[in-house]
Amino acid sequence: MTDENVQVRLASRPVGRPTADNFAFASEPLPSPRDGQVLLRTRYLSLDPYMRGRMSDAPSYAPPVEVGGVMVGGTIGEVVESRSPGLKPGDLVLAYSGWQKYGVARAEHVRKLDPDSGVPVTTALGVLGMPGLTAYAGLTQIGQPKAGETVVVAAASGPVGAAVGQLARILGARAVGIAGGPRKADHVRSLGFDAALDHRSPTFGDDLAAATPDGIDVYFENVGGHVWDAVLPRLNRFGRVPLCGLVAAYNMTSPPAGPDRSPLLLRSILTKSLTVRGFIVSDFAALEPEFLRQAVPWAREGRLRCREDIVDGLENAPEAFAGMLEGKNFGKLIVRL
Amino acid sequence: MTDENVQVRLASRPVGRPTADNFAFASEPLPSPRDGQVLLRTRYLSLDPYMRGRMSDAPSYAPPVEVGGVMVGGTIGEVVESRSPGLKPGDLVLAYSGWQKYGVARAEHVRKLDPDSGVPVTTALGVLGMPGLTAYAGLTQIGQPKAGETVVVAAASGPVGAAVGQLARILGARAVGIAGGPRKADHVRSLGFDAALDHRSPTFGDDLAAATPDGIDVYFENVGGHVWDAVLPRLNRFGRVPLCGLVAAYNMTSPPAGPDRSPLLLRSILTKSLTVRGFIVSDFAALEPEFLRQAVPWAREGRLRCREDIVDGLENAPEAFAGMLEGKNFGKLIVRL
Numbered sequence: 310m311t312d313e314n315v316q317v318r319l320a321s322r323p324v325g326r327p328t329a330d331n332f333a334f335a336s337e338p339l340p341s342p343r344d345g346q347v348l349l350r351t352r353y354l355s356l357d358p359y360m361r362g363r364m365s366d367a368p369s370y371a372p373p374v375e376v377g378g379v380m381v382g383g384t385i386g387e388v389v390e391s392r393s394p395g396l397k398p399g400d401l402v403l404a405y406s407g408w409q410k411y412g413v414a415r416a417e418h419v420r421k422l423d424p425d426s427g428v429p430v431t432t433a434l435g436v437l438g439m440p441g442l443t444a445y446a447g448l449t450q451i452g453q454p455k456a457g458e459t460v461v462v463a464a465a466s467g468p469v470g471a472a473v474g475q476l477a478r479i480l481g482a483r484a485v486g487i488a489g490g491p492r493k494a495d496h497v498r499s500l501g502f503d504a505a506l507d508h509r510s511p512t513f514g515d516d517l518a519a520a521t522p523d524g525i526d527v528y529f530e531n532v533g534g535h536v537w538d539a540v541l542p543r544l545n546r547f548g549r550v551p552l553c554g555l556v557a558a559y560n561m562t563s564p565p566a567g568p569d570r571s572p573l574l575l576r577s578i579l580t581k582s583l584t585v586r587g588f589i590v591s592d593f594a595a596l597e598p599e600f601l602r603q604a605v606p607w608a609r610e611g612r613l614r615c616r617e618d619i620v621d622g623l624e625n626a627p628e629a630f631a632g633m634l635e636g637k638n639f640g641k642l643i644v645r646l
Numbered sequence: 647m648t649d650e651n652v653q654v655r656l657a658s659r660p661v662g663r664p665t666a667d668n669f670a671f672a673s674e675p676l677p678s679p680r681d682g683q684v685l686l687r688t689r690y691l692s693l694d695p696y697m698r699g700r701m702s703d704a705p706s707y708a709p710p711v712e713v714g715g716v717m718v719g720g721t722i723g724e725v726v727e728s729r730s731p732g733l734k735p736g737d738l739v740l741a742y743s744g745w746q747k748y749g750v751a752r753a754e755h756v757r758k759l760d761p762d763s764g765v766p767v768t769t770a771l772g773v774l775g776m777p778g779l780t781a782y783a784g785l786t787q788i789g790q791p792k793a794g795e796t797v798v799v800a801a802a803s804g805p806v807g808a809a810v811g812q813l814a815r816i817l818g819a820r821a822v823g824i825a826g827g828p829r830k831a832d833h834v835r836s837l838g839f840d841a842a843l844d845h846r847s848p849t850f851g852d853d854l855a856a857a858t859p860d861g862i863d864v865y866f867e868n869v870g871g872h873v874w875d876a877v878l879p880r881l882n883r884f885g886r887v888p889l890c891g892l893v894a895a896y897n898m899t900s901p902p903a904g905p906d907r908s909p910l911l912l913r914s915i916l917t918k919s920l921t922v923r924g925f926i927v928s929d930f931a932a933l934e935p936e937f938l939r940q941a942v943p944w945a946r947e948g949r950l951r952c953r954e955d956i957v958d959g960l961e962n963a964p965e966a967f968a969g970m971l972e973g974k975n976f977g978k979l980i981v982r983l
Contacts, residue, residue, distance in 0.1 A: 369917045558909045567904010572895045578924040580706045587915040
């Protein structure tokens with residue numbers, strides 16, 4: 310094997326929107342797997358908003374990527390060399406080998422994928438992967454919509470949002486999706502949401518009111534910003550807000566201008582007996598088997614799906630990633646190598 | 647009976663701190679109880695921060711007092727005339743007859759008090775009443791401190807805060823109380839809290855860090871403002887914040903100056919997997935029997951107690967109430983008639 314590994318490393322910590330300067334491409338010899346490990350050739354790299362947090366050294370739930378370190382990320386890799394009896398060359402696995410052409414992983418840290426399961430393997434990065442489990446965990450453990458209640462989710466054409474709405478409907482709730490632009494809203498409607506809104510429309514506030522005549526019982530929060538501001542007054546008493554992301558704030562370099570609306574936010578939580586609960590998917594890792602048992606059939610039946618936005622070439626990952634933080638992707642963003 | 651009723655009515659809605667102009671004293675003939683009702687002579691009137699919300703017509707969990715209506719409030723009344731077989735003149739009852747000298751109530755809406763129970767009847771307005779149940783419900787249903795965890799509460803010399811700390815210790819947790827001024831802090835320490843801090847001290851931030859070396863697992867929020875700002879960075883992952891009041895904000899006439907810190911608040915909730923849950927005591931009314939079964943013995947043993955701040959005369963209620971919103975009371979504020 311004469312190929313070289315290509316890595317995308319964190320060159321410097323971004324201030325605001327990540328730029329090309331924050332990433333460095335480097336080549337190095339292929340790593341060799343040890344006993345119990347496999348060498349993987351990356352077929353697909355998942356790009357997800359949480360990675361923005363890992364580029365920063367602000368306190369967070371996970372340690373940051375070190376400057377000079379390989380950018381982290383979920384991947385689908387093909388086994389090219391195996392020193393584990395359970396895996397052989399040619400097998401496809403879900404791994405976490407990051408932004409690089411090759412990676413080495415312990416066999417027990419990867420999950421073998423079945424290319425003949427009736428759903429594309431890339432769903433393992435989307436509705437059947439971390440984003441799908443995020444939606445499932447937040448909805449079943451925190452949102453807990455009852456039949457007939459109204460669930461609202463932003464970034465509804467993305468993998469978490471798309472899964473939230475479809476799962477809400479499977480649970481018997483009404484699903485209202487919010488997306489950026491009429492094309493995305495149309496797509497959200499095609500996923501079976503009861504209503505889909507464009508948050509960039511000048512009539513967004515009125516549209517949200519019309520789409521939620523009985524108020525909002527569950528707001529699955531993954532964006533923040535002006536969508537949250539519009540949702541807050543429409544939350545019903547005892548509303549639940551699973552909070553798993555704040556994409557709108559990830560590139561913020563300073564708090565927005567005043568007034569300070571945090572007392573207003575706390576007042577709403579108080580007077581409406583709201584529950585606002587932050588989580589990350591790893592808080593609910595134990596739910597994965599239960600999730601997959603149900604979600605794989607749902608995906609096969611087309612009840613749980615998400616558009617994919619596939620970008621070719623690792624060299625395009627940085628720009629695609631930065632664009633995603635501004636909502637430029639349309640569906641689950643994946644880099645194909 | 648030749649006495650007249652005296653009422654304190656809401657004359658106008660306050661803007662900011664309530665003033666004498668917002669209240670009107672009126673006399674009127676004694677009401678007559680109908681079948682199933684009792685006529686009560688108010689002995690004690692409870693003054694509580696939630697009443698500020700009822701004076702305002704901003705949307706809230708309870709409808710406001712109408713302008714011209716009698717101010718609402720919990721009371722201890724003596725039965726002077728009974729048309730219910732279960733109650734007789736001279737009985738003391740816990741009622742909700744408001745800011746007036748006499749009131750009429752249905753017998754099933756009052757609770758007969760035992761003057762020989764071993765605790766003062768006024769505890770029915772404090773640690774054994776609505777404030778005590780608020781503390782118990784917020785702590786056991788939302789805060790859920792485990793043994794050895796750290797519970798922090800503000801307004802710790804008030805009835806809710808005092809009960810939170812003492813109940814936290816009964817549950818095996820560490821209790822840190824915050825109060826306004828060294829005298830109140832000393833008193834909080836005398837209630838058995840593990841530590842007590844003066845939030846007006848210039849070293850408050852450092853004091854809080856020193857008193858919570860392992861961070862904060864439960865912050866029982868009833869005040870808001872700068873105490874909350876100091877607590878937020880010290881909350882541990884999976885921290886819980888039962889939120890039952892925001893006294894510091896009740897007299898606010900406009901949001902505080904910027905920057906807007908609500909994204910920072912949401913970010914903390916996200917990155918620490920916090921739960922912030924608002925509630926009012928009536929959300930947990932069903933817990934009252936369980937609470938009283940345990941709390942009455944605790945109160946009798948001196949493990950659950952609160953200083954009382956007793957003001958004589960209904961005519962002094964408005965000023966005492968306004969002072970309480972600024973922290974001028976020292977303990978459970980009660981008007982004796």
